[in-house]
Amino acid sequence: MNWKFWNKKKTNTKAKKKTKSREWLDAIVFAVIAATLIRTFFIEAYTIPTPSMERSLLVGDFLFVSKLNYGPRTPMTPVAFPFAHHTMPLINTKAYWDGIKLPYYRLPGFSDVKKGDVVVFNYPMDADSPLYRPVDKRENFIKRCQGVGGDTLSVVNAQVFINGKAAENPPEAQIDYSVQTTGVNLNPDVLQDLHVSMYEGATYPTMTKDAYLTLKGYSNIKSITPNIKKQGDADWVYPTNPNHPAVAPNLLFAKQHDFKWNVDNYGPIIIPKKGWTVKLDTVTYPIYARCISVYENNKVQIVGNDILINGKKADSYTFKMNYYWMMGDNRHDSDDSRFWGFVPEDHIVGKALFVWMSIDDDASFFSKIRWSRLFKIIH
Incomplete structure (x- = not known):
């Protein structure tokens, strides 16, 4: 049998060599995909922009945050520009398209969020006007977890108490x-x-x-x-803080209960836990209304003295998610749960691990790097 025709065809077949531009394009696409997967499921870099965690974390600290500790959260807004969180640099437009939204799901992690952990999470108030951002595109905040679902939290003379016992204070608070x-x-x-x-x-x-x-x-x-505020000196804190329009629907009921709370003397307040059923009345409704309506997507109405959830009169509610109470270590200069309430579990991004770089913008050129903070473990 004559195989010359096959050999000839094989000999003349040559693989097309990629052009330099195509090689660069392939390399860039691979790098973007790899970096996106690492940032989404493993570890991501963050920076500290405000002093709310000082002196535990300083403005100018650059951190690595683990997505594995609590379990990676799968993307909820999958169509987005790579490496831009919610806003495109320079042109200041949305960096995502919210036409496609996926349900919240978290892969298994090493542990649950624990009291004392330094946690990165999405700022819950970005759900409101004028931003209306999806959960995973809300601003990143970093605070220390002071309480988890099921805990009863109070603050007495600036000391946090959990279930009646004084919580351990961070050494650099x-x-x-x-x-x-x-x-x-x-x-x-x-x-x-x-x-x-x-x-x-x-x-x-x-x-x-x-x-x-x-x-x-x-x-x-x-x-x-x-400089601690006295007990009974009411302040603009959650759930009656008028600085946050989202709590306005609570004020009608809140006025019937006198919340004389402030940043240094707060609560007691029970942090919602998945499966926990709370009785709804003039005391509890202002505290939990935002969780029920905004975070767990129920339609809540007040008709006279009745509470309607999805059109039905309700005197109780069973929570679908766990919640957390987050506070800054710089207690008198921190926008935290005392002002806007609970952090839902679907807002949790990851656990802060260590500082890999720290830059002091106020220092001289040769002293800008805080060498003593490099690779500092976050406690």
Whole structure:
């Protein structure tokens, strides 16, 4: 049998060589896909933009956040521009298309969210006007978890209590203090060494407990006391904070119950847990209405003194998700759960692991890198 025709065909067949531009395109596509998978399911880099976690985390810290610890959350808004969270840089337009939305699902993780964990999560208030962002496209916040579903949380004189017991305070936690001197001003170098801060617009210095104890022993300190609001001095906190329009529907019922809470004396409040049934009345409805309507997607109406959920009168509600209570370590300069309430489990992004870089924008050029913070484990 003559195989020459086959050999000839085989000999003349040549693989088309890719052009340089095609090779570059293939490499870029592969890199984008690989990086997206890593960011979505394994680990992602974040930066600290505000002082709400100082002095545990500093403005200018760059972190790695694990998606594996609590289980990777699958994309809920899958059509999005790579590496842009919710807004396109420069042109300031949406970086996603919300025409396709997928249900919340989380792959198995190493552990549940625990009290004391430093957690990155989506800011729940971005669900409201004017942004109306999908869950996974809401702004990233970082706070410390103070309570989990089923816990009863209260704050008494700036001390957090969980189920009646004082919670362990982070070693670098800060609050504001009132300071009076004998007339001799404090040495600025001493304040800098103790990391005592005076934020823009603030009237009281902010410091850790260790710094407070050190300053207390100085001869020119006449008095130094924590600047803590008294019990019964009502403040604009959740669930009656008028600064957040989303709580406005609660105010009708809230006025029937006098919530005399503030940032330093708050609660007690029960954090919702999946499967927990709460009785709805003038006390509980203002606290849990946002969870029921916004986070668990029910239509809630108030008709007279009746509460209607999806058109039916209800005197109780069973929660579908676990919730968490998040607070900043810089207790008097933190926008956290005391102002806007609970964080639902579908908002949890990941656990902060360690600082890989830290840059001080206020320092001189040769001192900008905080070398002592590189690869610092986050506790």
